[in-house]
Amino acid sequence: MTRVLIAVAVVAGLALLLKWRRPAWYWLTFGIAFSVLRIRLRYAAVMDACHLTVPASRWRLALARWSKRPVPQQRVPRLLWIKPTRTGVRLRIKMWPGQDAFEFSAAADRLRHSFGVHQVTSREIKPGVVEITLTGYDVLKRVQMPAKTGRGLLKIPVALVEDGSVHYRDYREVPHSVTVGATQSGKSVFQRTVIKELAAQPVALVGIDCKKIELSPFARRLSALADNPDDAADLLEALVARMEGTYDVIRREQRISADTPDAEIAANIWDLPEVLRPVPIVVTIDEIAELALSTKKNDRRRDRIITALVRLAQLGRAAGIFLDIYGQRFGSELGDGITMLRAQLTGRTVHRVNDESTAKMAFGDISPHAVFAATQIPNTRRGMAVVGYSTGEWTRIRSPHTSMRQAVSACNRHADLTPELPELARFRPVLDDAPIEAPAVAEAA
Template identity: 65%
Template sequence: MTWLIVALVLVVAAAGLLRWRRPAWYWLTFGVTLAALRVLVRYGSVMDACGLTVPAPRWRLTLARMTNRPVPGPRAPRILRFRVTRTGLVLRLKLRPGQDAFDVAASCDRLRHSFAMYGVTSRELRSGVVELRMTGYDVLKRVQMPALAETRPMRVPVALREDGAVHYRDYRAVPHGLVIGATESGKSVYQRNLVAALAPQRVALVGIDCKQGVELFPLARRFSALADNPDTAAELLDALVSHMQDVYQLIRAEQRITADVPDAEIAADIWDLPENLRPVPIVVLVDEVAELALFATKDDEKRRDRIITALARLAQLGRAAGIYLEICGQRFGSELGKGITMLRAQLTGRTAHRVNDEASANMAFGDIAPDAVLAAISIPTDTPGVAITGDSAGGWARIRAPHTTLRQAVNVCNRHADLTPDLPALAPFRPALGTLAPVPAPAVESAPAAA
């Protein structure tokens, strides 16, 4: 009995230590079993307490009266699937007649308390079927991306969602994106993750970094074109517009609109072309858009109008030509001048890190997901990298990118430098990559040894 008590105390102490220092390990060893039992045992009573049950149908009540049996009680949504993940539990529920997916979404906070889980989110898969994703610990506190992520061309994992799922940046589904955030909010780390994820793919990366290139030029070996000042950026964008027009001429020449060609094989963008004719897709990363929109003189204003016009044309027409925009900045509002609002309307994907004021959050989500505005301004300063992502459908989620140092991103880009395509239209803007000379160590005067 003494040894049994000692073993029990050691197990409890180990569980407490794991829960404190390594919550992911605690979940996989102890937490998942306790949580599964808690959910299955409490399921009926919790659903009834949360108002997610419906009375039994009339035919069952009538049958109970005719056979003199007990009256059946209220019925909770039926569990179609119960799955354990590395971060929590997933329940797929079949709603009863008269129930609505909004009722389940409104009860997520009460379900979180009742099941003693860290977080509960819901989404409707199809009519009458709702998926509940429960997390057993704070997955955003220490982001650990899964070893195997579902990647395909132009779809890369960049962050982890608060429900434990992987957040993907899918350029074919959401061609253009806007990323805003204050200084030290994690915007640069998000951009590094994006570049590192795109580096192994067959894609051309084009960068515009008006901070003299301090963010993107270390990754230059994987970039097909780079600009570090507004003048070069204007010329680069003009070259991209010209390249876009050439791609459209190629699509026109290869549309295959003869009568014997099925409708599904008629080419309307580069992805409908044969692989041997398909131009390489281009992702344009703008590090600080405000530097392109600000001006001080008349000449600067002309250059600014030229830049914004080119960006607007790429946002409106670039998708079919395989040109995708990823625009970053601290603010992106109408105070940057004419054309900015029109450009922002074309940026479907929105990601907002910590912002300094509510107006900045409204610039990102005010026109697509008003509920996300409050979440964006509630991000604390001690959690860099946490962001709110939304889309034009009105949905939003809290995400956090794994911390990637500049050295790690540089190593990935150097490892895949051989995949950098050489585009003739962008050849004048190809970064010059010379061999770096060794930097001599600074001379340090040695102090005499003490006697």
């Protein structure tokens, strides 16, 4: 008996230690079994306590009255299956007629408390079926990306979602995006993660960095780089010229006639034969305010920049040109044309911000709850952000820490993938392979 008690104490101590130091290990060893058992035993009681049940049907109530039996109990939504995952448990529930998926979303906090998990999210799979995801621990506290993630051309994993899934930056689904955040919010780390993942793909990377320190280390992998507003204006106009040339290629290839099958009519670069398909281009703009702000009333250079950006945002997707714009703010105070540009940027990512108005600039037309969530990101959670979708949905993510050395090493390793773009040849970074000598230190007299 004593040995049994000692063994139980050791196992309990090990479980507590893992829960404190290694929550992921605790979940895989003990947490899954405890959560599944708790759900099985308490499911009906929790549904009733969270007001997710419906009254018995009319014929059952009438039958109870005729037979003078007790009134039937509330009907509990049917639990179809339980599926443990790497970070939590998924429940698929069949709703009764009259129930709505919003009821389960509104009861997320009560379900979280009742089942003893860290996070609860829900979504409707199909009419009458809702899927509830229970996250066993705070996966954003220590981001650990899965060893295997789905990848594809212009689809890269960049962060971990609060429910344990992977957040992808899919340029073919969301061609243009804006990422805002205050200083030291993790915005630059997110940018490095994107560039590090893109470096291994057969795409052209173009950078605009007026700070001259964020994108220049990636020069070996960049097909073009502008580090001042004058060069940025010329570079953007060169991209517009390339875009127009690409559309000419698509138009020549269409050859539309009455007997041409629909599948053979080209409408973008992906419909072109591989030998004619131009290389996709991802344009990264490090700080939009450096391009949009101006002290002059009528600044022709600024007008050229904004006009080119708006044209690329409106027409660039079909030509294989995608925009990633970063900045601390993206509001109308940056001048004319900014709101028109922002309206074309479907992807919205907001890191920690210092004021509510900045979050409203990104999420004001998506969800007020996303605005509130963006203002609640603590200073200690660098890299944590809120992502909003045009459907009104939003979620919290956190990118893994990517150092400058890791991103530079990835760019140098895949430097052979850097394509030569004739239209942007004069903007190709000049590489200096000569060793840099340390400055001499004067000896004290």
